[in-house]
Amino acid sequence: MYDYKAPLRDIDFTYFELLDYEQHLQSIPKYEDVTKDMVQAIWAESAKFAENVLAPINRTGDEEGCRWEDGQVFTPSGFKEAYQQYQEAGWQSLNYPVEEGGQGLPESMLLSNMEMRGSANWSWSSLIGFGGAGAKTIKGYGSQELQDKFLPKIISGEWLGTMCLTEPHCGTDLGLMKTKAVANADGTYSITGTKIFITSGDNDLAENIIHIVLAKVEGAPAGTAGISVFVVPKIGVNDDGSLGEPNGVTCGSIEHKMGIKGSATCVMNFDGAKGYLIGEENKGLRAMFLMMNAARIGTGLQGVCHAELGLQKSTGYARDRLQMRSLKGPQAPDSAADPIIVHPDVRRMLLTQKAFAEGGRMFVAYCAKLADLDNDADDTEVAKSAHEQLEFLTPILKAFLTEVGFESxxxxxxxxxxxxxxxxxxxxxxxxxxRISMLYEGTTGIQALDLLGRKVMGSQGEMMKPFIGEIKALCKANPDHELTQQLQALSKKWSEVTGQLGMAAMQDLDTVGAASVDYLMFSGYVVLAYFWAKAALLAESKIESASDKAFYQAKINTANFYFKRILPRTEGLAVSMTADASAVMAMSAEDFMLQI
Amino acid sequence: MYDYKAPLRDIDFTYFELLDYEQHLQSIPKYEDVTKDMVQAIWAESAKFAENVLAPINRTGDEEGCRWEDGQVFTPSGFKEAYQQYQEAGWQSLNYPVEEGGQGLPESMLLSNMEMRGSANWSWSSLIGFGGAGAKTIKGYGSQELQDKFLPKIISGEWLGTMCLTEPHCGTDLGLMKTKAVANADGTYSITGTKIFITSGDNDLAENIIHIVLAKVEGAPAGTAGISVFVVPKIGVNDDGSLGEPNGVTCGSIEHKMGIKGSATCVMNFDGAKGYLIGEENKGLRAMFLMMNAARIGTGLQGVCHAELGLQKSTGYARDRLQMRSLKGPQAPDSAADPIIVHPDVRRMLLTQKAFAEGGRMFVAYCAKLADLDNDADDTEVAKSAHEQLEFLTPILKAFLTEVGFESxxxxxxxxxxxxxxxxxxxxxxxxxxRISMLYEGTTGIQALDLLGRKVMGSQGEMMKPFIGEIKALCKANPDHELTQQLQALSKKWSEVTGQLGMAAMQDLDTVGAASVDYLMFSGYVVLAYFWAKAALLAESKIESASDKAFYQAKINTANFYFKRILPRTEGLAVSMTADASAVMAMSAEDFMLQI
Structure with a gap:
């Protein structure tokens, strides 16, 4: 059945050869002890866990699904045991400072290891993934008291976490939120309301679940200006850290979904549950964005995971399955037919997946580097510019990688x-x-509006400049290469269409929404072209003296494929996105469909 | 839940206004009694059956699925009752001559009515759909005796049918077939082997199932030149037409699939089953193509069905769901938020579906007209040219409409x-x-090879000419229109890239396979552009005097959207398909992925 094998060689290439993580880790004083050997040893352990523990329960998890019984969620067979093993090995604390009980590794290492678990079993990975985002919020905006109360057991993995944002009538539009918070005399709040689509809102993996809940304090301003954020534990936590009474948080049901069936998607009812305010009242949106951005990189990574898994399975099958002969005549004359990998169209499908899986891996690793600098660089200027570049790239990463991940x-x-x-x-x-990856954590359409409206137009194009600068530098350093010449032209086109859309938007604001997804996809193809050009140049420089020449040759071939067969899509996108918005807006809502 | 409503107004527009079916039906003596009123009355009945009987059991059929017990297949609740109602009303005999007990309507009417049933419930529709293809094969190549024995009860719907082609090790590559036929003394054959992926291979809807089975007679030539085709009933049929003993045909299991769960996909075991040869030994391929081509138009239609259903549901939701405000300011100031149909990106998604659903309907209706002429035109020249045009368009119809149906x-x-x-x-x-529609009845890749390799290059481009001629005629008759000007340029480009690929293939045969899917998609966009231009021109000419102006205005708007926002995709396809095949072929099969 072509079981998942962690692509360690390619991960190593991406992080250490292409993106020079050795230098990167050295550049952050906090991580100067994190050596290449150490990182590779950790990857090897992650690979084993992903291949031997998680991959075998991926399909059974899908078949069995989660079970909801009297407000309790039970995960599929083997999920709990896998979590125990994971938690006892200390994986959950990978990305926390040593002094807080963590392993002292940067966010990039969380992401690089997460890829293997996610490819092997996305459902399982998603069940345990949100504690980190919650901890980040508590750390970023919570009082010392809150941090002391909740962080240690989140870090140790004894407790898991969720993000509770969505309500039945409000997904993207958080201003419509109805969940209420009423201040208690002791400084805590009583939280009442219903949240939906809560990943792992209840589960049987951990003894407690720490919910980060968005709610409105009575009398708060309307819209998003009145949102506050709270910590709400499933089971109350006593002052000595021991568990108290259940806290009025129940799982009302779980959703029946298309996929990720091993991951419980819960309706959560808060019935006067005790909540602890994080930061100040009505300042919840800031904290939420911190949490969302972390989740968005992880969701972009999901695109890579599914592209990688599909690539592995289909490559295995294409080598084994015998069917028809090559148009050029028998390639495996001793067999009844040729393996289907001889057929150009099968190769096109494999190479497309390979270009997106490996290209996406480079993109994620690049953003992970920015996240490390944003989180931990000593130089505040460095941190700030990394933060801004990450802000610009995150919607592309999330939406583009999930779209091409689904294609793959x-x-x-x-x-x-x-x-x-x-x-x-x-x-x-x-x-x-x-399929879910294009929907949750902000749909493709929402990411596209964020990119084109908020980031690009909101900054008059300033936010694009650092990345365009990197493209220019690569092209300038390698002026005679076919790929950099194509990349340079494309980058110029990117600036041009951006300018065109900016002008058009001044006439008609709907231009932004009408063009946004095409623009985002165009941007994604450019970003990946940069990484594939960089990878090809590096491979060309290394292949002569390399012992594994085939690896570098495959990089060069895949880069050529990407430039010749995938990148032309930008031509159509450039035309369609700059077409008049009236093509989209002319029809009245009533006339859209007459029979319903 | 936005239940399916048959788009009768649009079906009427497509068949009677755009494609002048009144004239078409009059032109075939056999159908000169088939009036517009009659057709509309039948459509109205189909609509009722689809909306009231089939749509309500679509989701329950998915949830429940088919059940296999001791070799017997049980369809989901309500499926059998729906079939009874359908059969008793005489629907199954729609497309057979009156003198054979049918309703005397042409194939186009089968397809136009099938669209409504398929949109309401594809699973149910697929369960009953293959009897027709089988009957066509028996009629086309079977002896009078065979016809008398099997046709009447297939026509009445008392018996259902299947097509048994695929075996575990041979799907596309039928030359590898292992199922054996051994001649008996009485002229019949004993059939032994295993067939897989047999739609409705067993079911509880009809008292008998007539399998059309491909097998090899002992000593037959190797490859497809040794394939024969047989009629194999589930239950033996006595000379007086009554049912005899079970015939050694059993359903070994049913597949667990991604979707169409109400449609049983069966493993069929033939264990010395009595089979009746259709036509001559080793001449089975010809009969199979007749059967396959009929099935391929039906599968192309499936793309339209899912596009239509998705369009209806999402349009309903987009009108009702309140979320965020238009960037231009509140459009529904009295509501908490605007309905999401105000957002340009939501409209882009709706219009894309609309362009493919309605454009696909035009394409199917056009091919259905060709099928009628091919089947029944008195003038053999007319029949022949219809046949050839249909041969050319069928792979585009099947693959393009299912690909864009899935996108929709x-x-x-x-x-x-x-x-x-x-x-x-x-x-x-x-x-x-x-999702299955891109896989069964020949994958997209197989259709693309058929189109570019067999049809276009095999005829030195001759087979394209009639359709290109129609495009030219439309453009010539309307020379000053923006859409026809764009169409004309595109049609020219179509010829150009075809020529380029022909030249390149002479150097390197792999060009054909490497370019084929891009070429097929390009061709599909051109074909749909022709229909959308034609529809817009017609709508413009009618709108002034029409009572339902909104309908025609929507056609004009959708055509504009298609030309401005969808058609630019051809620009990228033209570049990528003409890139050197080496971009696809350079990598050795071993180097494709090193870790597995």
């Missing part, structure tokens, strides 16, 4: 022909599990 | 945000049900 997952399935539609191969599960 | 189904789901991932809305089921 579908191509992986397509390589199997009709067999791909049958559950046993796991490729249709990969498509179903992937 | 996904966009329909995307309009729902996170709610789309939840089963209750039915939009994720629409995505899952749709």
């Amino acid at each position: 997952a579908n191509l992986g399935m397509q390589c199997f022909g009709g067999h791909g539609y049958i559950r046993e191969w796991g490729v249709e599960q990969n498509v179903r599990d992937c | 189904a996904n966009l329909g789901m995307q309009c729902f945000g996170g709610h789309g991932y939840i089963r209750e809305w039915g939009v994720e089921q629409n995505v899952r049900d749709c």
